[in-house]
Amino acid sequence: MGICDDVPILQDVIESYIREYERQQKGFSFKISKFSSGEELIKEIENGGSYDLLFLDQKMKQLTGLETARQIRKLNSSASCRIVFVTSSDDHYQFRSVQPLMVIAKPVSMEMISEVLSIVTGLETAPANT
Template sequence: MIRIAICDDEIGTCSDIENMILNYAKLQALQIDTEVFYSGETLFKTIENKDKYGLIFLDIQLLQLDGVQVGKQIRERLGNEKISIVYISSKETYAMSLFQVRPLDFLIKPITQKTVNETIDKYIRLNNLMKNDFFFHIGKSIQRLYLDEIFYFACNGKKIEIHTDAGVTTFYGTMQEVVEQVDGKGFWTIHKSYIVNSSYVSIYKYDAVQMTDGTILPISQKYRKLMKSCLTELYRKE
C-alpha cells in the first residue's frame, strides 16, 4: 500500500492530481490510497498525529502555513526525513527556497498525467518499493523469491506453480494465499487459476494476455471489464 497526500487550496487541482494518481494505480495494478487536504495546517496536524504518508504533493502558495513552512516543520520539528515531498507551483521562483526541505521533485502547474506518472515512478524506484519477497513452504522449509522475478502464478489443483525465467517452482497452497502477498504489488488476477505480473505481459487482448516468454493465458469473463478499462487507458497514454 502506498499512501499519498495531496495538499492544495484549489479544489480542482486536488481533484485533477488525485484522478491522475488513481489512473496510475489502475494501469500499474498498484494499491494506492489518497487523501486530500486544502490547507497546510490540516495536513501538518494529521502528520503530527502519526498518520503516515509516503509521498505528498504539496502546493507552495497556501494561505497561512504555506508549503515551504509545512515542509520545514515536517523535517525540523517532527524530524521526519522519510516522507517524500513533491512541491507544486505556478511559479518557478521558489526553487532555491526549497533546498532545506530536500524535496523529491518540484512541478510547475498545470500538472499532467505524464509528470505524475514519472514522479511516482521515481518515488517507487528510490524507495525500492517493488523489491518485495514472496514466501512459500516446500516441505518443512520456507522458500523465498523476489516478486519481480515472477512471471505469473498458476493454480493446478491443490498446487501453485510459480513461473520464472529459471523455470517452474511448485508448492501446496491456494490462490487466495498468493493474493494476500501480492495484492497491490503489480500483479493482476485475470482468472481463478492465474495471477500475472503486469511487468511481464507483452500483448493484451480482450480474452487473453501473452507473457514475455510466449505463454498465452486466458482472461475469464469475471475480469474482462476491469482489464478492458485498464487497457483503454494504457493505449490512450501510449
C-alpha cells in the same frame, strides 16, 4: 500519500492522475488523503498520520507549501517523507532546504505525476538535480 492544496479541484486533478497511473501500471494501489491547508496536514501528522509521499501546493492561504514542509521535516516521524512541490513559481531553488523529491510546475500533467510515481515505486530513478 497526501495531497495538500487549498483548491479542491486541483486536489482532484492530482488524485485522478494517480488513479490513472494505478490503472496503467496494474498492481499498484495508493491510499490518498487530501488536505486543504498546511495546518490541517501538520495536525494529522502530529496525531500519528504518516505519509510516504506528499504533494504540496506552494501558494496556500496561510502556511505556504515550503513552510509546511519545514514543519513536517522537524517532526521525527516524517523526516523521510518524500515531498513534491506543485508550484507556478520559477524559483525552485527556494525548496532545496527541505530536500524535495521533485518540484513540478503548474498546470500539472499526467506525465509529471507518472514520473513522480515511477520514482516512488522504483520503476524509475530520481533526477540528480531536484
